[in-house]
Amino acid sequence: MSKVKTVADLKKMKSKLQAKVELREKGDSPEGRVVIKVGMATSGIASGAKEVMAFLIEELDKRNIDAVVMQTGDMGYCFAEPTIEVKRPGEEPVVFGYVDKAKADEIIEKYIKFGELVEGILPDNYQTID
Amino acid sequence: MQILVCAGTGCQASLSEELLSQLNSEIEANELENDVQAIRTGCFGFCEQGPIIKIMPDNTFYTQVKPQDATEVIQEHIIKGRRVERLLFTDPETKEKIADSRKMGFYKKQMRIALRNCGFIDPDNIDDAIAKDAYEALGKVVTEMSPEEAIETLKKSGLRGRGGGGFSTGLKWEYAFKNRADQKYVVCNADEGDPGAFMDRSILEGDPHTVLEAMAICGYCIGADKGLIYIRAEYPLAIERLKTAIVQAREYGLLGKSIFGTDFSFDIELKYGAGAFVCGEETALIHSMEGERGEPTVKPPFPAESGFMGRPTNVNNVETFASIPPIYLKGADWFAKIGTNRSTGTKVFALAGKVNNVGLVEVPMGITLRDVIFEIGGGIKNGKKFKAIQTGGPSGGCLTEEHLDTPIEFDTLLAVGSMMGSGGMIVLDEDDCMVEVSKYFLDFTVEESCGKCSPCRIGNKRLHELLEHICKGNAEESDLDRLRNMSTVIKESSLCGLGQTSPNPVLSTLDNFMNEYLAHVIDKKCPAGACKELMNYVISETNCVGCTACARVCPVNAISGERKEPHFIDISVCIKCGACMDKCKFDAISIQ
Numbered sequence: 001m002s003k004v005k006t007v008a009d010l011k012k013m014k015s016k017l018q019a020k021v022e023l024r025e026k027g028d029s030p031e032g033r034v035v036i037k038v039g040m041a042t043s044g045i046a047s048g049a050k051e052v053m054a055f056l057i058e059e060l061d062k063r064n065i066d067a068v069v070m071q072t073g074d075m076g077y078c079f080a081e082p083t084i085e086v087k088r089p090g091e092e093p094v095v096f097g098y099v100d101k102a103k104a105d106e107i108i109e110k111y112i113k114f115g116e117l118v119e120g121i122l123p124d125n126y127q128t129i130d
Numbered sequence: 131m132q133i134l135v136c137a138g139t140g141c142q143a144s145l146s147e148e149l150l151s152q153l154n155s156e157i158e159a160n161e162l163e164n165d166v167q168a169i170r171t172g173c174f175g176f177c178e179q180g181p182i183i184k185i186m187p188d189n190t191f192y193t194q195v196k197p198q199d200a201t202e203v204i205q206e207h208i209i210k211g212r213r214v215e216r217l218l219f220t221d222p223e224t225k226e227k228i229a230d231s232r233k234m235g236f237y238k239k240q241m242r243i244a245l246r247n248c249g250f251i252d253p254d255n256i257d258d259a260i261a262k263d264a265y266e267a268l269g270k271v272v273t274e275m276s277p278e279e280a281i282e283t284l285k286k287s288g289l290r291g292r293g294g295g296g297f298s299t300g301l302k303w304e305y306a307f308k309n310r311a312d313q314k315y316v317v318c319n320a321d322e323g324d325p326g327a328f329m330d331r332s333i334l335e336g337d338p339h340t341v342l343e344a345m346a347i348c349g350y351c352i353g354a355d356k357g358l359i360y361i362r363a364e365y366p367l368a369i370e371r372l373k374t375a376i377v378q379a380r381e382y383g384l385l386g387k388s389i390f391g392t393d394f395s396f397d398i399e400l401k402y403g404a405g406a407f408v409c410g411e412e413t414a415l416i417h418s419m420e421g422e423r424g425e426p427t428v429k430p431p432f433p434a435e436s437g438f439m440g441r442p443t444n445v446n447n448v449e450t451f452a453s454i455p456p457i458y459l460k461g462a463d464w465f466a467k468i469g470t471n472r473s474t475g476t477k478v479f480a481l482a483g484k485v486n487n488v489g490l491v492e493v494p495m496g497i498t499l500r501d502v503i504f505e506i507g508g509g510i511k512n513g514k515k516f517k518a519i520q521t522g523g524p525s526g527g528c529l530t531e532e533h534l535d536t537p538i539e540f541d542t543l544l545a546v547g548s549m550m551g552s553g554g555m556i557v558l559d560e561d562d563c564m565v566e567v568s569k570y571f572l573d574f575t576v577e578e579s580c581g582k583c584s585p586c587r588i589g590n591k592r593l594h595e596l597l598e599h600i601c602k603g604n605a606e607e608s609d610l611d612r613l614r615n616m617s618t619v620i621k622e623s624s625l626c627g628l629g630q631t632s633p634n635p636v637l638s639t640l641d642n643f644m645n646e647y648l649a650h651v652i653d654k655k656c657p658a659g660a661c662k663e664l665m666n667y668v669i670s671e672t673n674c675v676g677c678t679a680c681a682r683v684c685p686v687n688a689i690s691g692e693r694k695e696p697h698f699i700d701i702s703v704c705i706k707c708g709a710c711m712d713k714c715k716f717d718a719i720s721i722q
Contacts, residue, residue, distance in 0.1 A: 003383030005391045007269035010260070017261040039249060041335040042367050043328070073336015075249035078489035080172065085249070097172055117132050117169055123184070125175030125506065126240030126492065129456060 024068055025087065032089030034060075034067035034112050039083040041074035047081035048100060055101045056084075059108060067112070077122050088115060095122045131166045131208060132186040138173030138508050139486045141180035145197055146170075149181055152200035166208055173487055173508045175239060179219060189230050192217040239501050241468065242492045243476045244292075244329075244452040248336030253371045256378035259339040265384050267458035268343045268350075272394050277307060277351045284351075286462035288474035289454070293319055293410070293447030294525065294551045294627075296473075296540035299454075305434035306352040306444040314354035315443040316345050317433075318451055319415060320361035320368070323407040324523030325574055327554035329478040330448035332490055334361070334368035337452065338375035342385065342398055344451035347458065349396040352444050357398040360415050362405040372400060407524070407578035410552075411626050412437075412445040414580065425582045426626035447552070449478055469495030473539035477550065483520075483557035484511045493538070500534040503557055514559040517658075518642070522551025524571045524578075525631030527638025528564060547638045549631070563660035564643040565650055568635040569597040575632040586629030589620040593636060600647065602663040603654040610647055614640055659721045662706045666722055669710075671696040673718035680710035680719065 004010050026032045038044070038053040053069060060067045075083050080097025086107065087093035096107060098120050110116040135141075135150045153168040174182050179193035185207060192203070195217055206212045218227040242248075251258035259265075271280050285300030306314060318341060322330040334341065345357040361369055376398055379385040387395045401419045408414045409424040416438050418424035437443025453475055457465045466474045473495035479502065482488050486508035493502060499519055503509070510516050518528040527548035529536070536542055540550050558567060572594045581587045596613050599605040617633030617640075624630045640647060649655050656664040669680070669689075676694040681687075688704040691697030699710070699719075711719040 003381075004265075005383065007266075007273050007390055010265060010269050010390075014260050014263070014266070017257045020257065021261050037249070041248075041332055042365075043332075045367070070252050071254070072250060073248040073253050074245075074332040074490060076245065076332075076490035076492075077172075077487070079487050080489075116167060117134070117186070119137075119170045120172070121134065121169075122172040123134070123136075123174045125173070125238050126242050127238050129241070129243055129246055129460070 025089070034065065034089065035087045035093075036060075036067060036069045037072040037085040037087075038069065039073070039075045039077075039081065039085075040071040043074060043078045044081045044083065049082035052082050052084065052099050052101065052104050055104050056108075059105070060112075063108065065108070065112060076126075080120075080122055083122065086111060088112070091115075095124065096120045097122045133166065133168040133203070133208075134171040134184040134186065135168060136172075136174050136180060136182040137170035138177060138180070139511075139513075140173070140177030140504075140509050141182060143513070144180045144194075146181035148197040149183070149195055149200060152197045153183075153204065156200050156204040160204060160209065162204070162208065166204075175487075175506050175508070177505055177508060191219060191229065193219045239493060239497060239506055240491055241476050241494050243456055243465075243468075244333060244340075244449050244478050245336070245490065245492045246456065247340065248332060248490075251337065253336055253338055254374050256339060256375065256382060259337065263455070263459060264339045265343050265379075267455035268346050268384070269390050271347050271458055272350050272390050272392050277353065280347065280351045280458070281307060283458065283462045284454070287457045287465040288462075288469075288472075289450065289457065289465065290473065290540060291446060292449035292453065292477065292552070294522070294549070296550060299446060299450055302434065302446070303348060303351050303444060305432065306354075306442050309435055309442040311442050313356070313439075313441045314352055315438045315441060316348045316352065316354045316357040317412075317415070317419070317438065317443055317445040318345055318357065318359040319410060319412065319445050319447045320359055320365070321403050321405075321410045321415060322362070322365075322448070322552065323405070323410050323578070324552050324554040325571075326482045326556055327480045327523060327552050329480055329490060329553045331365050331368050333448050333452045333478075334365070335371055338368075338372045339379065340455055341372075341448055341451045342375055342379055344454040345398060346385065346389065346396045347454060348444055348446065348451075350394050352442070354442075354444070355395045355397070357396060358401050358419060358438065359398060360401045360403055360409070360419055362403045364405045369400065369402070376400075406580070407574070408580045408626070408628050411628060414626065415445065416443060423580070425580045426628075428625065449553070470537065470539055472541055477538065477553060479553045479555045481507050481555050481557070483555075484514060484559040484562070485509070485557040486511055495539055496537045498535050498537055499529065502538070502555065503534070507557065510557065510559050514561065516557070517560050517562060518558045518564065518567075520548075520556040520558065520567065520571075520635070521554070522549035522631075522634070523554040524574050525549060525627065525634055526551045526554075527634045528558070528567065528642060529638070530642045547641055548634070561658055561660065563601075563656050563658040564639045564646045565597060565600050565656075566658075566660050568639045569594065569601060571635040572597060572632070575628065579628065579632075583623075583625040583629060585620045585623040586625070586632065589616060589624075590629070590632050592616060593620065593633065597636070600650045601656075601661045603650065603661075605651045607648070607651050610640065610644075610651060665706065666701050667699050667704060667706065667708070667711060667719055668722050669697050669699055670718045670720065673716050675716055675718075677715070679713045679715070683709045683713045685709065 414426040674696040681689040
């Protein structure tokens with residue numbers, strides 16, 4: 001990656017990266033792919049987020065689901081760790097709490113495959129600034 | 131279609147479970163199982179209006195829904211597609227009915243500025259951060275603004291230090307800017323030490339680039355080309371993510387020489403602390419970084435005059451830095467409008483203790499403690515009664531029910547005997563003994579006192595001993611005066627912030643919970659039933675059926691009695707473990 005020499009460089013880079021983030025969400029298929037973010041801060045990891053992330057990566061691959069699984073920081077719901085956010089193509093993201101392997105399996109089978117919501121949803125309760 | 135039914139504790143208390151089963155039977159009765167699904171969801175943070183249901187995909191938000199409303203919801207909304215007007219929330223200001231939950235931002239009491247990217251971006255990937263505006267504020271400041279202008283913006287925003295002191299960040303930068311020197315330093319204080327506080331750790335783990343960016347902005351403003359992050363070695367994950375972030379920022383030329391093609395250069399290095407509470411005090415922190423003992427020194431000279439290696443140094447905490455980039459992108463006025471006049475912006479709290487939704491919350495300044503505990507926090511665990519909230523960690527105080535409507539601001543919290551501190555908030559319920567709570571915090575300060583000045587080193591130890599006597603029932607009423615006097619002396623004569631604030635938990639509990647102290651010293655009783663030495667387990671002769679379950683579970687054989695006859699506890703043998711009380715099915719054992 002070349003160095004950022006001007007503010008214009010940064011802005012150009014930003015729009016390219018935003019497109020890249022979008023592409024990551026779309027994948028190769030025209031209808032797009034599922035994007036899963038796993039809360040991997042200390043509190044998440046301590047409650048088993050690493051195992052859940054590994055499980056998701058492996059199982060989605062095994063079950064032939066076009067998805068990308070990435071790590072992120074603390075979502076703030078420490079009472080319900082591990083937490084994951086699932087975004088189905090073209091839909092609003094949904095955050096699930098208390099996700100162990102069994103819950104992750106249920107989420108894959110019901111929500112990711114068929115859009116059927118399962119228990120453990122954490123409604124977002126904050127305003128963002130943009 | 132889906133019906134989300136809030137199953138938060140608040141809504142469950144107002145019959146959301148019954149509502150759910152009513153909805154389900156309506157769904158069945160109308161043979162809608164294949165098209166409509168009613169499920170439980172987590173707390174919406176709007177408990178006062180519960181039970182809440184939200185219908186997807188049209189985002190209709192119904193409040194105060196009773197079990198008997200289920201039929202109407204299914205018949206009208208689900209089957210006929212007509213909204214049930216009377217269940218919609220009425221905006222208290224405009225008196226308009228609001229249907230779409232996406233237009234109900236106002237009920238969302240949290241606002242995320244410092245945590246804006248936490249939980250959204252991959253912290254190990256600078257590209258993710260840049261796609262979310264990282265380093266844009268830095269670019270703007272170094273290419274479009276003079277240091278004076280940039281400092282002026284910060285002053286105008288009203289931002290005050292989030293580490294505890296609440297000093298104006300802009301003024302702090304200005305002092306460091308005005309002191310001339312061949313070398314200056316920017317220091318990030320990541321020595322988060324309050325028990326139960328983890329705001330800074332979460333920011334560093336979730337969005338390390340925002341801290342690097344703000345440090346560089348500070349470097350430009352005060353004229354420093356070197357930044358140091360003082361972080362405790364107990365935060366290995368935060369350290370790893372910071373290291374990765376620094377390497378990536380250097381690769382992109384966002385740290386290093388001639389940033390954004392200007393002649394401004396800035397680089398950042400990590401310094402590790404061994405995890406001492408006193409090193410959160412800026413002079414002690416600087417000494418620790420210099421390789422000296424982590425002990426504070428008298429201010430002045432302030433670090434802005436003579437800090438790291440005797441050079442002007444600006445120290446800010448992690449959350450303060452994380453709040454800065456949006457100020458430059460969105461303007462000082464935008465920031466100053468959030469919160470209150472004297473405390474602008476938002477504050478992150480680590481909500482812990484006997485509250486349902488423990489976790490990180492970021493709220494605009496001026497919100498009440500009641501909103502934080504009962505709306506965002508979802509109320510007290512297990513339906514217990516709220517007793518107190520401890521804010522500000524070991525330097526803060528315990529506030530009671532009468533303070534619940536106090537707005538959270540630097541000055542109002544000080545006025546009622548507590549403080550903002552770095553953002554720990556511990557909720558206490560009826561089972562917590564306030565004497566024991568203040569002893570707990572003093573345990574911590576005694577352990578963490580650096581020992582340099584005698585009021586803190588010896589005074590806190592004596593204070594702790596007195597509290598121990600009180601908890602054991604060995605104190606007199608006159609000891610309470612000694613407790614207060616000694617606290618005042620420690621506060622007034624200690625060298626640094628640690629000692630000057632360590633008696634606060636004692637003083638605030640003396641002020642707000644004198645009855646509890648009196649019960650301990652006069653009646654030798656602990657009203658909360660938490661001080662072991664002051665309580666005895668007693669078996670009620672009328673309730674005991676002589677099942678022998680308690681006698682069998684007692685680890686020290688303190689319980690005796692014939693089968694089918696009332697049993698008896700020998701208090702000289704009893705170790706007060708409580709196993710018998712847990713085991714008894716007849717409520718025959720109580721604490722007296």
